[in-house]
Amino acid sequence: MCTGRVDLSFVLRAFSKGADGVFLIGCRLNECNYTTHGNFHALSMVHLCKKIMEQIGLNPARLMIEFMSGGEGVLFAEVMNDIGKRVREMGPLGKAEGIDEKALKAKLEAVAGLVPYIRLVERERLRIPFKTEEEFEAFFASDEFGRLFKELIVDKLAISQITLLLREKPLSTGKISEILGLTPSEVSRHMNSSSRYGLVRYDESRKSFALA
DSSP: OOOOOEEEEEEHHHHHHHHSSSEEEEOTTTTTTTTSSSHHHHHHHHHHHHHHHHTOOGGGGGGGEOOOOOHHHHHHHHHHHHHHHHHHHHOTTTTTTTTTHHHHHHHHHHHHHHHHHHHHHHHIIIOOOOOHHHHHHHHTTTTTHHHHHHIIIHHHHHHHHHHHHHHOBBOHHHHHHHTTOOOOOHHHHHHHHHHTTSSEEEEETTTTEEEO
């Protein structure tokens, strides 16, 4: 299967099922077997997913991608041995990052709920015509990408996490802030925005927010 077929949802599903690391192997860049150059799409997806993982408190090094040809068996064996060692050193997903099982599940579910939106903004705002791995790395490490990521994804992700919390029970601004590690002012801003769209309401009797 071409790595261009690998969707963000596949990676999230692997982590949600308990994988401690995810590794993609693609044919060498500019040597696509299908002439679609889907490996560039995979590289972009991996960089974006790493940024999202970092945002929710997961070690982005758990997601890896390498490029090699089908005839490089020795290189494949060396890379697999190295990756196995690195994943073992990182430890169990979530536990090694200090995230309990319930919180980890909620974080991954919040991202999974945004996948259709992330696909859209990636295609419209983040798809880049670079032809080398170095160019991709430079872009995803740039201030420009940081600005776009914050503008397009960070707030949406926070609202998705808050919505999942409110499905369980109404919560105060302070409690949401404590659980998600956001400042009270950030939570208030998200709640005001969500209220305008009719997504949440303020329960005066409980002094808490609830789903509308």
